Amino acid sequence: GAVVSQHPSRVICKSGTSVKIECRSLDFQATTMFWYRQFPKQSLMLMATSNEGSKATYEQGVEKDKFLINHASLTLSTLTVTSAHPEDSSFYICSARILDNQPQHFGDGTRLSIL
Amino acid sequence: AQKITQTQPGMFVQEKEAVTLDCTYDTSDPSYGLFWYKQPSSGEMIFLIYQGSYDQQNATEGRYSLNFQKARKSANLVISASQLGDSAMYFCAMSPATGNQFYFGTGTSLTVIP
Numbered sequence: 001g002a003v004v005s006q007h008p009s010r011v012i013c014k015s016g017t018s019v020k021i022e023c024r025s026l027d028f029q030a031t032t033m034f035w036y037r038q039f040p041k042q043s044l045m046l047m048a049t050s051n052e053g054s055k056a057t058y059e060q061g062v063e064k065d066k067f068l069i070n071h072a073s074l075t076l077s078t079l080t081v082t083s084a085h086p087e088d089s090s091f092y093i094c095s096a097r098i099l100d101n102q103p104q105h106f107g108d109g110t111r112l113s114i115l
Numbered sequence: 116a117q118k119i120t121q122t123q124p125g126m127f128v129q130e131k132e133a134v135t136l137d138c139t140y141d142t143s144d145p146s147y148g149l150f151w152y153k154q155p156s157s158g159e160m161i162f163l164i165y166q167g168s169y170d171q172q173n174a175t176e177g178r179y180s181l182n183f184q185k186a187r188k189s190a191n192l193v194i195s196a197s198q199l200g201d202s203a204m205y206f207c208a209m210s211p212a213t214g215n216q217f218y219f220g221t222g223t224s225l226t227v228i229p
Contacts, residue, residue: 032215043206043222044160049215057215091158101148101167101212106160 003027004096006107014115015086021079021110023094029074030096034104035067038091050077084114118142119207119220126225128197135182136192136223138207146212149190151181154204154222163205166190168212197227 003026011019023033032051036044048069050056056069066088068080077096081088091111095104120139128134140149149166166174166181174181182191190209194201207220 034215034217041224043219046217093158093160095160100214101146101210103148103150103162103165104208104217105162106152109158109160111158 002105004105004107006094008110009108010111012113016083019081019084021092023077023107025075025096028098033071033077033094033096035079036093086114089114118218119209121207121220121223123223126223128227130227130229131196133195134197136205138190140188140209144211148210150208151192152206199227202227
């Protein structure tokens, strides 16, 4: 149980393109979803916390107009990287959990490459 | 302040041997959870094991066990009978009982040698 699906797994696109990444909890309802960014050989960096039906809470230094997060239902959250540039190239990974103090269950991540 | 500390950036272990990955944490919350995740080179984060701060016994999941020492604020992961497929990054994490905070350590890269 507790499966999280994330897609696409790999995106290569030109600079200036907007890219949408979907995160779905397949067999449970996730009140809270999280979006992380990970640089090579580093730990996960939390970008934002997303609660269903409300605005996402962004971490300091993360541009909310650049990284749009929509948590439209208890099973779906989306991250849109608007007007992506090469410096946005990274590994983005989402997670979801049912209750506080419970494990986060992760999607398989999205490797974003901006040319 | 650093919440989770993993002091071993890289570890090597011989196949079939046991290995301990260190994790210490810092919190003033009375109730919290501790987690270990495995991240292979393919990138996915795989949940391994969970320990609640009030659990009396150390958590075990197959070949994984968590050596929880509350007074020392440590939550080391022990992998027994290492396999080649255990080679990966391992992250320790902590979450207070309430709220959305979830703190990750910097990770330990484990390499299993045949």
